[in-house]
Amino acid sequence: xxxxxxIPAALSVPEGENLVLNCSFTDSAIYNLQWFRQDPGxxxxxxxxxxxxxxxxxxxxxxxxxxxxxxxxxxxxxxxQPGDSATYLCAVRxxxxxxxxxxxxxxxxxxxxx
Amino acid sequence: DTAVSQTPxxxxxxxxxxxxxxxxxxxxxxTMYWYKQDSKKFLKIMFSYNNKELIINExxxxxxxxxxxxxxxxxxxxxxxxxxxxxxxxxxxxxEPQSGNTIYFGEGSWLTVV
Numbered sequence: 001x002x003x004x005x006x007i008p009a010a011l012s013v014p015e016g017e018n019l020v021l022n023c024s025f026t027d028s029a030i031y032n033l034q035w036f037r038q039d040p041g042x043x044x045x046x047x048x049x050x051x052x053x054x055x056x057x058x059x060x061x062x063x064x065x066x067x068x069x070x071x072x073x074x075x076x077x078x079x080x081q082p083g084d085s086a087t088y089l090c091a092v093r094x095x096x097x098x099x100x101x102x103x104x105x106x107x108x109x110x111x112x113x114x
Numbered sequence: 115d116t117a118v119s120q121t122p123x124x125x126x127x128x129x130x131x132x133x134x135x136x137x138x139x140x141x142x143x144x145t146m147y148w149y150k151q152d153s154k155k156f157l158k159i160m161f162s163y164n165n166k167e168l169i170i171n172e173x174x175x176x177x178x179x180x181x182x183x184x185x186x187x188x189x190x191x192x193x194x195x196x197x198x199x200x201x202x203x204x205x206x207x208x209x210e211p212q213s214g215n216t217i218y219f220g221e222g223s224w225l226t227v228v
Contacts, residue, residue: 043221
């Protein structure tokens with residue numbers, strides 16, 4: 001059974017710091033892995049998607065890596081800003097197709113202090 | 115224009131009532147989903163439809179019945195609502211390959227059963 005864990009559950013950093021959010025999954029048979037952002041009272045916004053054959057994806061100040069064999073992904077945020085404060089969710093699409101289940105971690109709530 | 119829209123955004127109702135949440139996507143995607151986010155912020159899939167056909171049905175009480183009149187719509191009907199049904203319900207859609215397998219979420223429907 002696929003399980004996704006995110007550490008830490010909460011993180012508070014001063015503005016400008018670089019930070020890493022961690023995601024681990026128990027079954028390496030994944031189709032892809034996606035990082036989302038959720039603002040309070042809002043839906044989820046997709047940040048980065050990494051296919052199972054890829055090692056990393058970058059978008060602006062965000063870089064996500066994937067190590068399928070060890071069941072790990074990291075989301076690196078460079079030069080953090082107060083606007084980055086949100087909950088970050090990692091999700092793996094289990095199985096061999098795009099219609100497989102998306103299994104979420106419980107998220108890391110990030111607070112960036114000005 | 116909102117890509118995945120769901121209504122209502124907020125719903126407060128009494129135990130025992132029947133209610134529906136509607137979802138529409140204008141992305142031309144073939145696959146749509148319903149997710150439930152509980153009070154601990156844990157997101158879990160409920161249903162997935164591909165081209166109007168049910169492909170994932172998690173262990174959800176049969177009081178919950180999804181209906182897909184066409185591939186752009188996936189509505190969720192809930193009979194005999196219980197206190198434990200209080201949660202945020204998210205609709206989502208995805209398509210292989212043009213969206214890069216990214217999944218797009220609606221803003222959520224906050225259901226409170228009293």
